[in-house]
Amino acid sequence: VKRSWLASLLAFATCAALVSASGRAADDGFTPDLRAAIDGANKEGTLYITWGNILGGPDGARDLERLVNQKFGTHLKFVYTPGPSQPEMAGRIAQEAAAGRPASTDLFGTSMSPENAGLFQTIDWRRYVPGMPESNMRYQRRGVAYATVLWGITYNTNLVPKDKVPKSLRDLLRPEWQGKVGVRVTATDTGFLALPEVLGAQGVISYYQALLAQSGGLLRCGSEERVSSGEFLFFFPDCGTGRLLAMHGAPVAQVIPVEGGAVFDWLAGIPKNAPHPNAARLYIAYLLSRDGQDFVWRTMGADSELLPRSKMAAIVQSYRARGIKIYNTYDVLLKDPKLVESSQKALTALLQQSANK
Amino acid sequence: LTRGRPDLASVTIAVLVTIGTLLVLGLLAFVVWMSFARVAGGVVAGAPTPANYLTVFADPVVVRAAANTLIFAAGTVIIAGAFGLPLAWLAERTTLPGRSLIAAFLTMTLLIPGFFTAMGWLLLLHPRIGVVNQVLMQWFGLHGAPLPITNIFGMAWVEGLTLAPVFFIMAAGSFRATDTTFEEAASASGASGFQLLRRITLPLMFPAILAAGIYVFTSSLGTFDIPGVIGLSNRILTFSTYLYLKTSAQNGLPDYGPPAAFGTVVIGFAVLLGVVYIRMLARARTFQVVTGKGYRPRLVRLGSFAWLAWAFVGAYFTLTIVLPLLLIAWSALLPYYQPPSLQAMHLLSFASFAHVPWALILRGLQNSLVISLVAPTLALVLSMAFSWTILRSKLRGRLLLDGVAFLPHAVPGVIFSLGAILVALFLLPKWIPLYGSVAIIVLVNVVAWLSFGTRMINSALIQIGTELEEAGPASGASHFETLRRIIIPLLAPTIVSAWLWLVLLGLRELTRAVLLVTTDNVTLSVITWSMWTGGLINQAAVVVLATIAVLIPFMALYFYLARRARDFGET
Numbered sequence: 001v002k003r004s005w006l007a008s009l010l011a012f013a014t015c016a017a018l019v020s021a022s023g024r025a026a027d028d029g030f031t032p033d034l035r036a037a038i039d040g041a042n043k044e045g046t047l048y049i050t051w052g053n054i055l056g057g058p059d060g061a062r063d064l065e066r067l068v069n070q071k072f073g074t075h076l077k078f079v080y081t082p083g084p085s086q087p088e089m090a091g092r093i094a095q096e097a098a099a100g101r102p103a104s105t106d107l108f109g110t111s112m113s114p115e116n117a118g119l120f121q122t123i124d125w126r127r128y129v130p131g132m133p134e135s136n137m138r139y140q141r142r143g144v145a146y147a148t149v150l151w152g153i154t155y156n157t158n159l160v161p162k163d164k165v166p167k168s169l170r171d172l173l174r175p176e177w178q179g180k181v182g183v184r185v186t187a188t189d190t191g192f193l194a195l196p197e198v199l200g201a202q203g204v205i206s207y208y209q210a211l212l213a214q215s216g217g218l219l220r221c222g223s224e225e226r227v228s229s230g231e232f233l234f235f236f237p238d239c240g241t242g243r244l245l246a247m248h249g250a251p252v253a254q255v256i257p258v259e260g261g262a263v264f265d266w267l268a269g270i271p272k273n274a275p276h277p278n279a280a281r282l283y284i285a286y287l288l289s290r291d292g293q294d295f296v297w298r299t300m301g302a303d304s305e306l307l308p309r310s311k312m313a314a315i316v317q318s319y320r321a322r323g324i325k326i327y328n329t330y331d332v333l334l335k336d337p338k339l340v341e342s343s344q345k346a347l348t349a350l351l352q353q354s355a356n357k
Numbered sequence: 358l359t360r361g362r363p364d365l366a367s368v369t370i371a372v373l374v375t376i377g378t379l380l381v382l383g384l385l386a387f388v389v390w391m392s393f394a395r396v397a398g399g400v401v402a403g404a405p406t407p408a409n410y411l412t413v414f415a416d417p418v419v420v421r422a423a424a425n426t427l428i429f430a431a432g433t434v435i436i437a438g439a440f441g442l443p444l445a446w447l448a449e450r451t452t453l454p455g456r457s458l459i460a461a462f463l464t465m466t467l468l469i470p471g472f473f474t475a476m477g478w479l480l481l482l483h484p485r486i487g488v489v490n491q492v493l494m495q496w497f498g499l500h501g502a503p504l505p506i507t508n509i510f511g512m513a514w515v516e517g518l519t520l521a522p523v524f525f526i527m528a529a530g531s532f533r534a535t536d537t538t539f540e541e542a543a544s545a546s547g548a549s550g551f552q553l554l555r556r557i558t559l560p561l562m563f564p565a566i567l568a569a570g571i572y573v574f575t576s577s578l579g580t581f582d583i584p585g586v587i588g589l590s591n592r593i594l595t596f597s598t599y600l601y602l603k604t605s606a607q608n609g610l611p612d613y614g615p616p617a618a619f620g621t622v623v624i625g626f627a628v629l630l631g632v633v634y635i636r637m638l639a640r641a642r643t644f645q646v647v648t649g650k651g652y653r654p655r656l657v658r659l660g661s662f663a664w665l666a667w668a669f670v671g672a673y674f675t676l677t678i679v680l681p682l683l684l685i686a687w688s689a690l691l692p693y694y695q696p697p698s699l700q701a702m703h704l705l706s707f708a709s710f711a712h713v714p715w716a717l718i719l720r721g722l723q724n725s726l727v728i729s730l731v732a733p734t735l736a737l738v739l740s741m742a743f744s745w746t747i748l749r750s751k752l753r754g755r756l757l758l759d760g761v762a763f764l765p766h767a768v769p770g771v772i773f774s775l776g777a778i779l780v781a782l783f784l785l786p787k788w789i790p791l792y793g794s795v796a797i798i799v800l801v802n803v804v805a806w807l808s809f810g811t812r813m814i815n816s817a818l819i820q821i822g823t824e825l826e827e828a829g830p831a832s833g834a835s836h837f838e839t840l841r842r843i844i845i846p847l848l849a850p851t852i853v854s855a856w857l858w859l860v861l862l863g864l865r866e867l868t869r870a871v872l873l874v875t876t877d878n879v880t881l882s883v884i885t886w887s888m889w890t891g892g893l894i895n896q897a898a899v900v901v902l903a904t905i906a907v908l909i910p911f912m913a914l915y916f917y918l919a920r921r922a923r924d925f926g927e928t
Contacts, residue, residue, distance in 0.1 A: 048876045052891030058714030080717055081876045082887035088605040092875075095611050099782040101792055104875035159485075180485070216507075217590045223892040226590075229694040230486045250693045353418060354592060 030072075033127040034285060038072050040278030047076055047279035050083035050105035053222030053241075054266075055287075056299035057082065067295065068286045076279050081105075085220045087186045090116040093271045103271040106280040110221060110239075111188040112143040112267040114333070114341065120269035121277065128285040136288075136306050138330060143267030146287040147296050148305040148312045149240030150254070150319075150326070151189065151262040154224055156233050158251040168258045169199070172236055173210050182219040182232035183211060183354075187347035189264040190237060191340030192327040198259050201343060208347050211236070212354040228252045243301030260325035262332075263305065263316055366836035373742035378761050380804050384776030385624060385768065391617035391779050396610075401783055409614035419619060422594040426578060429513050429595050433577040434570045436517020440673050441524025442566065448525075449532035450558070451657045453666050460529070461916065462670065463522035466677045469908075470865035470882060471519040471582035473901050476889060477681020478515045479587060480688065482506035486696050488684070507591040516583045518677045520576060524569050531565035532558075537655045550657050568637035572766075575630050578623065579769015581868035585886060596623055597771045597868060604778070604872060613779060620772045631767030682905075689898035709895045718903055721881040724795050728870075728880065729863025732802035733856045739803065740810025741848070745840075747811070748818050749826070759811070766808035773801045774872040793875035801869050806859050817851035818844075857915045864908055881907070 030038065041047075049061050056063065061080035069076055083089055086109055093103045097119060108120060117139035125144045126132050136145045153166055166172050172181055193204040216232055221239035226232055228242075228250035235242070242252045268287065270280040286292040293303045297311055305313035319326050333340045392410065395403035413419050448459040481487050484502035493503050505511065543557045559566075581597040589598050596619065603616040659666055688694050689709055695701040743762045747755050765773065777800060781792035791797050821844065829839030845852075867882040874883045881904050888897035 050876055052887070053893055057888075057891070057893055058717050058896070059712050062714065062716070079720075079876060080714065081879050082717075082884055082891055082893070084605050084887075091605060091611050095782065096792075098610060099792070100787050101782075101790075104793055104877075215592075217592055219590070220891065225693050225892045225894055229894070230696065231483060233485075245693060248692060 037278045037281040044276040044279050047078050048106045050081045051109050054109045060299045086110040097273045102275040103273045106274040106276045108269040110266045117142045129288045143269045145265035147266040147302045149302045152254045152256040154235040154238040154242040157253050179216040180233040181215045182235045183215040184237050185218040187344045189329040192262050192332040194343035262327040262329050264329040364836045370742045377739040384773050388620050388776045392621040409618035412615045413618045422599040426596040428509050430574045430577045432513025433516040434573050437520040437524040437573045440521035445525045445528035451659050463525050467522035472586045474681045475515050475583045475586035477684045480684035512587050520573050527569035540655050564637045564640040571634040579771045627767040685898045685901050694894045713899045721884040725881040728798050729860045732799045733859030736803045736806035736810045740814050743811045744814040762811040765805050770805045770869045774869045777801045795878045813855040
């Protein structure tokens, strides 16, 4: 009798523990994949982030370390290193992969493209963020959109008189702006300019030739401070992140040219040779959560228009309501990949040649 | 190495010299080999090909970069000479009161990283945000900036200012040692001070000036600091920034072939310059005398012109350190950079300091300290082995070893970085994790400093009589014991001084590190540069101030030891 009583007690305790554990799991709202990532991340202990001013740069990495650990109950250490532009980082990841070395970053933050998408892991992010739309994932689920930025012309509001703010792309070519335009160093997401109704395949090349002859230098995304300082009066095509500086009182604003603007999504990806892939999954899963989206807005002045309660979606809608044509660069790529690819290839060659005036 | 049965000391020296030779020649040979290699899919494949050379010579970007590099290096020599030569003359050949301070000022200047100065000069003379240009445009109603720095001449101006101390050190040494007999004869014949300078002193100094010029020229050929800060974002490429761009591909894999081909051409050119340099130095020595205790150089009395001379010294110091650093401090106090104005004064605060990523800075500092403490130590150990073999052994072909040790000065350091990356990625097995490690930066710095180390130890070793070394074995001591108890203590002042100098250079080094860093081995200087180019201008400025705070104790120690060594020499 004593033995059966002990067995019953043991069975009850086991059931209670199981119920309690499953209750906790249900309470925390984490999916099994996310829980597995948490376990894996705890073993990894570290996350390497190598980029420039993305998501608040070093400050952002420090804040996200606290927020991610708080949300997932982990004790991860985020190791932020200021690095080259993301397209350059893709080149470095590719070289490291070819040489059989681990990547020097666990995260890729912006410019995923058909050329570099193969470097990243295929992940179904809906298994980590239930309810996330399929459309947030791109390039066979190798990248996931966490921020939508609006493409246009950033200018210095102190140094460009109101009546001379460019209205069209051609206005940037006016002689008075010679040497004062900073051109984005990469041609990523410029494919829509080659559409017949915008500049056309040949038109975009002629335009870039004139623009580069006009430009004072090549700028990376996140360099809007060089416009607010007056070093450059314009940044085109900008990366849509000048809004944050403007929110802090810096003399910058953005204008969408009459030819049209574009939205493009910044895609996060995890390199196949990432040394801490589970920690990277938690980082991205956090960015896709509501709290994470608020963080993205605070540090970049943007969030993903595809996710619920997006502020960016409202902004884009307001432009469209005013009759301004706003293209989606990914849709353009899907619709006419050959046009986009050939146009970006030609523009990249022009940009490389113009690296030395 | 010495005749007789090899002992522990001889074997150790032989091993060290072999390691040093393999490092120098191995890295260069790999660059040359890579220049003929086909790289496909990130790995070397196929038979050797001249295709990389054809690509390089057909590329207008390379041709312009090569022309820019030559103009930049020549301009640097002119500016460095324009400041360094008169300053050396004032310090060594005049009665200028307090002239011994000039050397201290210039040493301090040399230790401030060149790219800090460049950042400051951009804020001073940028065509749109440069304070000086803005003031001049307002005063004179000009439409364009009268003194734009964003061109190859502006870059040469800043590089020349930062390398003037090198010219000073080399010229001062020559002014100190040149035979004054001719000057005395000319003076007795009634020549004025100016005539003396123009017709006697400068012609006598010519080989030394030329040698200093070649030294500065080769130093600036591959420098990254100033071309990286001023040139890169203003579309002016030089050799080093071309290498940087090519090895940081924006689309797909980096193409190492063309940069290796360009690097090989520069190696050839640099070796040629190195040979000319050594010949000039040898010619300069024929005009020198072994000065005894009674030797006193002839000093020119400046009289009432002394204030003008100090104004010149002050102007140099202000241009090189004070103004650039003031502008950097200004930008550190702003939330986003604005040129100095009353309006911008309202934005000043210490908020940037609260946002400084201290964890990142400490990581960079830790790596920088490891590199700047370990690399000089290893470089000097290798240098001692080289110098000993060159000056004390009877090894056949030992003068070739002197050439090997000199190569790292002639060949731009960035080429050794390229060689190290190529070796780490393509040659070493995966279980040797050199790529992205602190060790790879240490290794490249050791190679780069071998030249400096051997020059320093060679000159100290020459002054130590061989009878002292012979006394050791005569008393029954082994070679190792003789080295440890006689030679090293005698060399100690030179070794300590050279070590500290290299520590300071290591803390500011950017050119070689910029190609080699990843997450695990990032240095303080690369953090600053990355922040600057990534648009984090105020945070970069804060890191500059933090770096200077780190440099100050080392500088103080250097000056303290230099003073002690001088006092010791005088007593």
